[in-house]
Amino acid sequence: MSIAFEDVSDTLRHIQLSGRLDIPGTEAISLKFTNLTASPSRRVVVDLRGVDFLASIGIRELIANAKALQMRGSRMVLLVTGETAVAKTLSVTGIDTLIPMFTDVAAANQAALA
Amino acid sequence: MPAEGLQRLDLCLNEALANVVGHGRCDSPIELRLESLDDAQGPEARVTVIDQGPGFDATQASGAPRPASLAEAEPGGLGLLMIRSFSDTLDYRRLDGRNHLSFGVRWAPAG
Numbered sequence: 001m002s003i004a005f006e007d008v009s010d011t012l013r014h015i016q017l018s019g020r021l022d023i024p025g026t027e028a029i030s031l032k033f034t035n036l037t038a039s040p041s042r043r044v045v046v047d048l049r050g051v052d053f054l055a056s057i058g059i060r061e062l063i064a065n066a067k068a069l070q071m072r073g074s075r076m077v078l079l080v081t082g083e084t085a086v087a088k089t090l091s092v093t094g095i096d097t098l099i100p101m102f103t104d105v106a107a108a109n110q111a112a113l114a
Numbered sequence: 115m116p117a118e119g120l121q122r123l124d125l126c127l128n129e130a131l132a133n134v135v136g137h138g139r140c141d142s143p144i145e146l147r148l149e150s151l152d153d154a155q156g157p158e159a160r161v162t163v164i165d166q167g168p169g170f171d172a173t174q175a176s177g178a179p180r181p182a183s184l185a186e187a188e189p190g191g192l193g194l195l196m197i198r199s200f201s202d203t204l205d206y207r208r209l210d211g212r213n214h215l216s217f218g219v220r221w222a223p224a225g
Contacts, residue, residue, distance in 0.1 A: 022128055053121070055128050056192035063187050070184055085121050092199040093192050094180040 001025035002050075005036050012113060013042040018050030021058025030061060037065040037076065043112040044069060045105075047079045054086045059095055066099045077101070079108045115159055119219040122200040123159055126217045129193035130163045133172065136193075142166040151218070158203065160218035172197060172215050173206045 001019035008014055015036050019025055037044050046062065048054070066076040078096075080087045082103045090096045102108035127146075134144060145164040151157065172194055181187040198204065201217035208214070 023132060053124065053128075055125065055132065056196055057132065059192055060190075063184070067184055067187065085118070085125070089125070089196065093195055098181065098184045098187055 001028045003029040003032050003036070007042065008045075008109070011042055012045065012109060013039060014045045014047055016047040016050060020053040020055075021051050021061070022053055022055040023057050025053075026055070026057045026061050033061065034065055034068075037069055040072060040074075043074055044076045045079055045108045045112050046076060048086055049079060049081045051086050054089045056093075059089070059093060062099060063095070075112055075114075077108050077112045079103070079105060115157075115219075116221050119159065119221045123161060123217075123219045125200050126197045126219075127161050127163070129196050130161075130172070130215055130217065133170075133193050134163065134165045134167065137167065137170065152223075156220050156223050158218045158220045160203065160216055162214055162216040164212050164214050166212050169208050170213055171206045171208075173204050 001017070001021065001024070003018075004016045006014045006016075013036065015033065017029065017033075021029075051058075062076075062078070069076050077100045078090065079102055080090065087101070087103075090101055095101075100111050102111060131144070142165070147162040147164070149160045149162070151160060175194060197217055200219075202220040203216070203218035205216045206214065207216075
């Protein structure tokens with residue numbers, strides 16, 4: 001499991017996750033992910049296109065940090081590849097109705113900054 | 115077995131084991147059985163997770179209600195929802211003081 005980020009602008013950060021977001025994978029990125037989403041000035045696009053396995057513990061990690069962002073008046077959106085297991089997992093659990101999900105980078109950026 | 119089915123089985127197994135561990139039912143050995151079946155409905159790969167903890171029927175337990183907003187979202191209950199959503203067959207039995215949770219994935223036969 002790997003995590004990287006890019007500050008696209010002063011107000012937008014992309015966080016790229018890759019690998020398996022299962023129990024060990026989520027534990028591996030949890031602290032850094034929380035730190036990266038804690039920026040008070042930047043909205044966050046979480047890029048899950050490199051994630052090939054998303055377990056419930058990984059979803060809980062996304063929810064916890066999205067909630068923390070929202071409580072600070074900020075926002076998280078998700079970027080996925082359509083018709084994949086990850087997109088389906090987010091859909092069947094209803095997470096896509098809580099954290100906006102996009103397959104297009106420009107649309108994700110626009111929604112994050114809206 | 116198609117990769118898509120294998121991925122669904124992988125997800126179900128991950129959530130079933132996380133459930134056993136998360137509810138403290140892992141003090142004794144956990145037994146896993148993998149069966150390859152083929153009947154009139156086509157081929158099926160079925161995994162059975164057997165643990166010795168208190169009875170827990172994952173096929174009947176209610177998962178967490180879907181939250182209406184992010185602010186209301188609470189952790190928990192997602193694993194059961196995922197097992198139900200991604201398995202094609204699901205069965206629970208309490209046998210000899212042990213939980214037997216079986217979940218299977220079917221796929222279209224080749225040719």
